[in-house]
Amino acid sequence: MKKQVIVIHGGMTFDRYEYYMSFLKNKDVEIDDFKTGGGWKNSLAKELGNDFEILNPRMPNSANARYEEWKIWFAKMSPFIEEGAVLMGQSLGGIFLAKCLSEISLPKKLKALILVSAPFDQAEHETLGDFGLPSSIDNCARQAEKIFLIHSKDDPIVPFSESAKYQKSFPTAELIIFEDRGHFNQETFPELVGLIKGLR
Template identity: 50%
Template structure:
């Protein structure tokens, strides 16, 4: 069985007060209330030769690393021997931190980190997701791929260099016009997953 597991993003805060402040002060637009097709949904529909698992991680609006760790560890027993792990945004830093602290006993085929923050909280808190190091991820994945866009306004492009320093064997996929990868399709990712 070929499996793809995608861990989505979220918003951590270093205190409950900061979370409440964001709820009160972050602008809400009418357009943001419409349903938007996301590339993870598109992958699940179009990649019919794979089991595409898209778990909803706990409390994504006020995410806590310890809660995500508990839930992720419930997913691990379902994984076979042909797995590709994808983390986007907060999901990427989660996977990096988790695998740094808890190397997998059987490496996955691919680990793909998309728009991954490392430790720069310029645009938002990273709470307890801050990554002390991404070294050692090679123990948990046969291949590591890093996707980042130079025009990302959520996670600074400078974060990519920190991952590249820790993971010299990782392959980087650099874009100039994808922002935070919030598009409805992601053909470059699909092509990589199908290899």
């Protein structure tokens, strides 16, 4: 049986619709903004190989994300999450998982929860909208055998200090620190591939 890995991507939030519209009108774009997404999330299946099944769901309206919309979509996927799956979220996807798994219990235990560049209560240059965490995220920690926090010290979007806040809530979590990966907008992520393959 293949080992299941589920990746929840990031997104953006805006407090008001007019802020979102202003962002769309004023955003500077390059041709790459209109190409099919690349990056490590899309190369993960190839890098991990045939022993793994990768689910990479497209969460609703990631350019102006709303927590309740994401929660509904995640709830539709949750019956397909297998025992021992690896659940991973990057950036907004990370705080989404921390909040959602604090509110609901999955039917099966996760092998690992991996949060990559996840904001805890702040992000540079943008709001977290309705993705803010509840006062306790203990239920989230109970749903995975292992928790990994991955962050780079030079992240320009989510301050590195956010990972220390997660460590207070998840004292047994392993923090994996990088010096120069920014917000992990890269084509491949060999260290993450090695981490997933090494899970027992």
